[in-house]
Amino acid sequence: MTNQLSLQQRIQMAFPGLAAAYSVDGLLHYRVEKSRIPELTQFLHEKARGRLALLFAVDCRPLAEKYEIQYLFAFASDHPWVLLTIELAGQDRLFTSITPSVHAAQWYEREIRDLYGLIPQGHPDLRRLVRHEHWPKGTHPLQKAFPWNKTIGRQQADYRFRHIEGEGVFEVPVGPIHAGIIEPGHFRFSVAGEPIMQLEVRHFWKHRGIEKLFEQQTLSTAIALAERVSGDTTIGHSLAYCQAAETLLHIDVPRRARYLRSLFLELERLHNHLGDVGAICNDTAYALAHAHCSRMKELLLQLNDRLTGSRFLRGAMAIGGVTKDVSAIELSEIVALLDGIEKDFAELESIIFANASLTDRLETTGVLTERTGWDHGVVGVVGRASGIDQDVRRDRPFAAYDEVPVNISLYRYGDVRARLRVRMDEIHESIRLIREIRANIPQGPVAPAAAHRPQPGQWALSAVEGWRGEILYFVMTGEQGSIHRCKVRDPSFVNWPAIQWAVVGNILPDFPLINKSFNLSYAGNDL
Template sequence: MTEPGSCDNLLKAAFPVIVQGDAICGESSHFLVPKNLLPAITRYLHTQPSLRGRLTLIWTCDHRPVRDTYGLHYLFTLETSHHWVLLSSELAGNDRHFPSITPHVHAAKWYEREIRDMFGLIPEGHPDLRRLVRHEHWPKGTHPLRKDFPWNRVLGQQQGEYHFRRIEGEGVFEVPVGPIHAGIIESGHFRFSVAGEPIMQLELRHFWKHRGVEKLFEEQTLIGAVPLAERVSGDTTVGHSLAYCQAVETLLDLQVPRRARYLRALFLELERLYNHLGDIGAMCNDTAYALAHAHCGRMKERIMQLNDRLTGSRFLRNVIRVGGVTRNIENRQLTALVDELNRIQPDFSEVGAIIFANASLTDRLEATGVLDQQTAWDHAVMGVVGRASGIDCDLRRDRPFAAYDELPVNVALYRYGDVRARLRVRGDEIHESIRLIREIRAKIPDGPVANETSCSPKPGDWTLSAVEGWRGEILYMVMAGEDGRIHRCKVRDPSFVNWPAIQWAVPGNIIPDFPLINKSFNLSYAGNDL
């Protein structure tokens, strides 16, 4: 049951009223769906054993001033074929209500709350309609992504209080943590309910760092918005700028030269390397094993200095551009890079051996923060966290982009879903990235590194793009506006999906283990809050 056509037929047989729309971007099916059928169809897609669709993205678009409608779009990825199924619906005129799919598809929970905050559309039947992005002090009726909301409006203030889920009973108490944390970490609030040592419940309160990124995109041109995409989440500079550029290139019908596609893959792997090295060190540090932290910090610094020498930026900023890459990396530089990585790899293997030979360390890692496969599936978790919980997905293999169609990737997969599994996934991916960079060096063709175009897309054209960043799937939906501007840009960092799942990995653990679990997820607050 993996043929794309068969999925279309199944859906059409089950729901004769739906209409097949134009296919968008690569392997995908597109259906126009009446809004009252949304819960039934999404439930069917999600639960039907031969389909098993994983909710990948929900986005809304305000079509004003062209049409007085809101578009609702639901993107699912089928489990075995990795085929995309997109369901679209519209709310016309003054209609502000749409049926919530959260009761059947848990993963939709935050998306629908976000839509309510940003557009003022109400998901009917949603079990939790508290504010998400807009904190309580935002005045009523402020919905920033509506077209009648100016991007630079100064917000007023109102009184209000966020009501956390409460557990009551003898000996139960709450521990608030954040938004400002004890280490050098980003801002976010965690509310623990504990009875004795073990955590009974964790509730997240995020979006402290909401900067209005999606609205700022609408003030940019298609070509000029790359620096903004780079700053969505600083540690995923390449992932975000690449996902954005790919979307724009599809809109402009612009081919990227082969050498540039290889260089893009190279930069993405370098980003994966330094982040994974840093994460492994930080996880060891949270078990108070400072030695491994120091070694990993040293290796991470080596790679960041390498980035600096190659491109002039430690974070690989200003490297990806629409149409290719901004600078060529000479073949002799690539050889020097591979030589350096050849020295780092045995260095890392030795540190890995030291880490796993330390019983007091592995004892902290094993069976801590378990996210089981079913919970991970229900919340549509992916990326490093998903692969540690047995969710076998990696866009580099499943929907190849950049040069990955010519570079087969071995995907690391572990089943136990504990901190140790997440550490092992990262360790394996470090070796895999170094192998990939060697392969890139061997296969990279000569030629130009960027193409130009003078054409501009039709207003209203839109496309989707997906990149496997080091955290997981990064998705961009870009819709062109008038004069080469952006009408709407939906950004989805993997953190937005994986944050709610952490709430299910924590109960039963003790509070001192929370920093370790959090570090093993290592999600971005900036990419989540936008």
């Protein structure tokens, strides 16, 4: 643990007089004066190479008359997280924006302004993000004084897009309703001829008020909501939520349940990655690969249905463990099916890469450089394709990943092909992991008996590597087992702004392909 000491010591050396309020395994917590936050975050980001993983606000009323803003930084795998907390007491509504030095904070700070009405001073772009222009002024739904079921009125106003002006420059608006079966979102391209000069993403059409809905739930009833944050990441979100709740309830998850959680998470990764590989090929008009991939994906969804009664593994997670045990017969059925799929998929891979015109479309398309990715704090598949070596399964092992370690595939080029390759490698790796899980799974119960009531105001953070990337949950308890605040961060939220830079210079017809290679969730982003 010399590294942990060194990070703590470095902070001590740079900022004498700053005492860690809290230091448990894997987390250093500092309460700081709000005027010091810009220099501290700049130090953590630039000197200590920290990635801004999460930035969110908490309305502490009625427990205390204040708002808190929390900054979470993640470092290389053997370092702890650093959480900085500032307070805005009483009527104070202002805090200093860190976006000028930490670019990744841009959407988070706009989100805080929309949902809480707190103003990030010095933020370069204070247009609305979550609240579309027709929401009346002064509507800040996450303030505790705002009723969760209030009906929102309508006002007249327009969103100001960034314009590029000049001879031959055109704007192409796309969405919110798209041509395929996809979720709603608006893209505004500025093009000169075919090449894209600028893309502006306008999202949050699907904002359903999930974080406010969490506050109407108790710790034990909120799983159904977590499963529906983003339907394709049912296990990722419900597992991240359950882990946070278990920390608060002091529940130890039995080992067999941990293995089953890893199993479900890998099954989810498999069916989504298979779908994505097919869809990327389909967007280059290579329908054959798409047909084969969607066939294999369907086999997995039918397997999920047989295992849990839901094609998306809904209802499989429970606080403390899993709801359903998987018998030895079922485990061998899974492995037998996956053996077949692995062989099937390997054949398909060689067909895909033997196709020169396909490779031509994929290579050097939609390049996200490591530098741009790092500035945005990009995570998951998109990050690993751009050389950002980050995976929660290895960095902060959860479920059974401490006993079944994962091999990470890393590519540097950051183009569509790299993102395709990461997914293909992860398909093989997931199948290997499931074989390991089957070989090592211990006997025992899958859900413990729990009895602990958390005090109001306690909180927990948890991270899960879903198939898209790092999913973060912050859960704070309220009175009588209720939820005071639940911050949900899907990897899509940090990866969406990065896509605006990956498309620049590419031709407009390549955008669907680039978008598919990112394959981000609109639902998980909009909440």
